[in-house]
Amino acid sequence: xxxxxKEAGMTLIVKTITRLTVGLILLYGIYIVTHGHLTPGGGxxxxxxxxxxFIHLTLAFGKEVALKKLSKEGTSILDSLGALIxxxxxxxxxxxxxxxxxxxxxxxxxRLLSAGIIPLCNIAIALKVGxxxxxxxxxxxxxxxxxxxxx
Amino acid sequence: xxxxxxMVLFAIGLYGVLxxxxxxxxxLGLVIIEYATHLLFILIGYRMNGRAPILxxxxxxxxxxxxxxxxxxxxxxxxxxxxxxxxxxxxxRIYDRYRTFDITKIRRxxx
Amino acid sequence: MSIxxxxxxxxxxxxxLTSLLGRRFKGLPDILxxxxxxSLCVISIVSIGMVRGxxxxxxxxxxxxxxxxxxxVLDGFSSFMLVTVNLVALLVxxxxxxxxxxxxxxxxxxxxxxxxxxxxxGVVITGDLFNLYxxxxxxxxxxxxxxxxxxxxxxxxxxxxxxxxxxxxSSFILLGIIFLYSYTSTLNMADIGRVLLxxxxxxxxxxxxxxxxxxxxxxxxxxxFHAWLPDAHPAAPAPISAMLSGVLIKSLGVYALCRILFNVxxxxxxxxxxxxxxxxxxxxxxxxxxxxxxxxxxxLAYHSISQxxxxxxxIGLGTPLGILGxxxxxxxxxxxxxxLFLNSGSVEYATxxxxxxxxxxxxxxxxxxxxxxxxxxxxxxxxxxFNGFWSKxxxxxxxxxxxxxxxxxxxxxxxxxxxxSFMKVMKYGFYGKLNEAFNNIKEVPxxxxxSVVILAIICVAGGLLLLNGIFLEGARDVLLNGTKYAxxxxxxxx
Numbered sequence: 001x002x003x004x005x006k007e008a009g010m011t012l013i014v015k016t017i018t019r020l021t022v023g024l025i026l027l028y029g030i031y032i033v034t035h036g037h038l039t040p041g042g043g044x045x046x047x048x049x050x051x052x053x054f055i056h057l058t059l060a061f062g063k064e065v066a067l068k069k070l071s072k073e074g075t076s077i078l079d080s081l082g083a084l085i086x087x088x089x090x091x092x093x094x095x096x097x098x099x100x101x102x103x104x105x106x107x108x109x110x111r112l113l114s115a116g117i118i119p120l121c122n123i124a125i126a127l128k129v130g131x132x133x134x135x136x137x138x139x140x141x142x143x144x145x146x147x148x149x150x151x
Numbered sequence: 152x153x154x155x156x157x158m159v160l161f162a163i164g165l166y167g168v169l170x171x172x173x174x175x176x177x178x179l180g181l182v183i184i185e186y187a188t189h190l191l192f193i194l195i196g197y198r199m200n201g202r203a204p205i206l207x208x209x210x211x212x213x214x215x216x217x218x219x220x221x222x223x224x225x226x227x228x229x230x231x232x233x234x235x236x237x238x239x240x241x242x243x244r245i246y247d248r249y250r251t252f253d254i255t256k257i258r259r260x261x262x
Numbered sequence: 263m264s265i266x267x268x269x270x271x272x273x274x275x276x277x278x279l280t281s282l283l284g285r286r287f288k289g290l291p292d293i294l295x296x297x298x299x300x301s302l303c304v305i306s307i308v309s310i311g312m313v314r315g316x317x318x319x320x321x322x323x324x325x326x327x328x329x330x331x332x333x334x335v336l337d338g339f340s341s342f343m344l345v346t347v348n349l350v351a352l353l354v355x356x357x358x359x360x361x362x363x364x365x366x367x368x369x370x371x372x373x374x375x376x377x378x379x380x381x382x383x384g385v386v387i388t389g390d391l392f393n394l395y396x397x398x399x400x401x402x403x404x405x406x407x408x409x410x411x412x413x414x415x416x417x418x419x420x421x422x423x424x425x426x427x428x429x430x431x432s433s434f435i436l437l438g439i440i441f442l443y444s445y446t447s448t449l450n451m452a453d454i455g456r457v458l459l460x461x462x463x464x465x466x467x468x469x470x471x472x473x474x475x476x477x478x479x480x481x482x483x484x485x486x487f488h489a490w491l492p493d494a495h496p497a498a499p500a501p502i503s504a505m506l507s508g509v510l511i512k513s514l515g516v517y518a519l520c521r522i523l524f525n526v527x528x529x530x531x532x533x534x535x536x537x538x539x540x541x542x543x544x545x546x547x548x549x550x551x552x553x554x555x556x557x558x559x560x561x562l563a564y565h566s567i568s569q570x571x572x573x574x575x576x577i578g579l580g581t582p583l584g585i586l587g588x589x590x591x592x593x594x595x596x597x598x599x600x601x602l603f604l605n606s607g608s609v610e611y612a613t614x615x616x617x618x619x620x621x622x623x624x625x626x627x628x629x630x631x632x633x634x635x636x637x638x639x640x641x642x643x644x645x646x647x648f649n650g651f652w653s654k655x656x657x658x659x660x661x662x663x664x665x666x667x668x669x670x671x672x673x674x675x676x677x678x679x680x681x682x683s684f685m686k687v688m689k690y691g692f693y694g695k696l697n698e699a700f701n702n703i704k705e706v707p708x709x710x711x712x713s714v715v716i717l718a719i720i721c722v723a724g725g726l727l728l729l730n731g732i733f734l735e736g737a738r739d740v741l742l743n744g745t746k747y748a749x750x751x752x753x754x755x756x
Contacts, residue, residue, distance in 0.1 A: 040205055076281065080279075084279070090271070091271060230399045231429075241421055248414075
């Protein structure tokens with residue numbers, strides 16, 4: 001099957017399935033992140049799943065499509081932003097006297113809105129991990145492409 | 152016994168790093184070493200007939216395995232992810248410069 | 263509000279802000295990172311005052327009590343290391359304003375640089391064993407990346423070697439931590455010390471100690487494990503060589519080794535012998551390898567191994583005088599070795615070569631670099647008025663007092679060989695006939711000169727620290743107290 005430059009990526013079957021599932025994968029990642037303090041999972045696992053949804057997109061459609069959704073600079077910014085949010089939460093703990101103090105009302109256990117700063121930390125970690133992992137993947141892929149061009 | 156197997160795995164990784172000449176195989180050896188360490192850490196936290204340390208609504212906490220190593224191993228895995236990514240990108244760059252993965256041919260530095 | 267978390271929080275904030283904004287605003291990374299390191303330097307000097315008289319500060323992260331939560335501990339030894347790390351970091355940072363213009367993407371450099379400082383400060387200040395491992399890895403990963411910063415053949419190869427060996431060392435450290443955890447069921451260093459005192463050292467301790475010695479010894483580049491250092495240090499950009507050689511191998515290697523062996527596990531007679539032997543062998547082997555080198559930075563890198571040997575020998579002696587000498591030499595070495603590496607960077611900046619055989623007569627063209635390099639060379643070789651002399655003298659006297667005449671002899675011999683090798687550097691590099699090719703080189707820019715001059719002044723004045731030694735004696739007392747550390751820290755929590 002000949003492919004034009006615009007039709008980079010895999011076959012029609014893969015593309016169709018991907019179109020259906022990518023959103024679900026992203027949503028599942030977000031679910032894992034937001035329920036990190038209740039069920040297994042959390043910022044890291046959820047972040048990996050979020051990154052996987054973008055990597056999935058890259059594999060199926062080629063890097064142009066994925067980079068249109070989330071550019072390389074965008075990942076870098078999100079990456080730093082995640083870390084800064086985490087640090088800001090930690091520093092805000094000083095309001096109660098301690099670095100990393102859990103300063104928000106802890107609420108009732110086993111509710112979605114409970115456990116003080118932990119869900120916020122999870123979100124920050126997810127941003128960091130998701131963007132970081134996607135950036136690592138893209139970095140390695142780009143390096144390889146650059147290598148091929150030189151040959 | 153099972154701890155001993157972890158050490159064997161560790162030794163296999165060490166063998167891979169020390170004896171192999173291919174950069175990719177060295178990286179694989181490194182990853183095996185890290186896995187062996189993480190596995191050992193998880194196993195040390197295990198208790199006989201223990202269950203996963205997850206707190207759910209309305210359940211009594213009885214005989215759970217030690218949760219601390221699991222949290223720490225997650226951190227260690229993230230660190231090893233970082234190291235592996237860095238080393239792989241270095242290997243790609245080295246291939247880009249030297250056109251080989253063989254460490255006997257990559258010898259600019261002496262002494 | 264305590265200043266303890268700031269040692270980690272400031273460089274981390276600086277690093278991520280740099281990576282967020284540095285791409286847009288050109289001048290920002292310089293200003294931001296210099297602000298960060300300057301403020302770190304100030305608060306680390308403030309911290310000396312806080313631990314005066316042997317007091318210990320413990321900070322509970324998140325308000326959790328130490329055996330459960332992570333604690334930060336500031337005592338004499340930590341504050342001594344913090345001053346060393348942050349002082350050198352500030353001066354190196356001033357230097358790199360001009361120097362790093364040679365490379366693209368300055369903001370990436372500053373991000374990694376600040377991350378490395380965050381890792382080192384974290385290692386020094388933490389009171390938790392696993393937290394120490396995490397910070398150690400942060401600093402180590404940043405340094406792997408920084409060694410490869412130039413992405414040329416040598417840099418990549420050196421960095422790969424360094425990364426592989428460094429990760430194996432980290433795995434060994436993690437194994438040691440795992441076994442210690444399985445024996446004591448706690449990760450807080452003070453608590454581990456307490457449990458070990460109660461339970462008595464089991465047979466497993468004999469298994470853990472070699473792992474720590476291997477792991478941290480590799481990070482500190484003691485001789486059987488030194489192979490990565492002579493490649494990695496010359497390959498890095500000069501400011502990073504200065505950081506690696508000046509403080510990284512000390513805070514990751516020497517500090518962590520001493521903290522764990524002396525304060526957590528406790529040093530016995532045999533362990534002390536092992537440390538002394540390692541110190542002496544790296545001292546002698548390092549200097550013998552250094553004498554034959556013609557590459558300026560590689561020569562300096564071998565001298566780092568040798569000087570670390572002095573530090574370990576002094577600390578391993580275990581007598582009050584020996585530990586004092588070792589720590590003083592640690593401080594002095596970080597000053598004059600960073601100065602030497604920065605000067606080698608200046609030479610490379612001006613002439614474009616690091617080969618001593620191609621240089622000659624540079625002192626007439628680059629007076630500041632020549633003079634400061636002379637001071638640093640005399641300091642490292644142990645010529646009387648400079649700081650290196652005093653610390654080496656103390657170590658040798660301590661060795662004689664402890665009855666270790668053999669080690670004292672080797673220390674003197676290594677010192678003489680150091681002198682010989684630096685005579686070579688000065689003769690071929692800075693005096694003698696000027697090479698024709700370098701007729702129109704110029705002295706390096708302002709900020710580079712500023713930072714080397716400050717370092718040289720510290721070199722000259724460093725001997726005065728002995729007179730007013732709160733700073734050194736606080737650190738020495740912590741190591742002398744040994745396993746009483748546990749009781750001290752646990753009391754400070756209450």
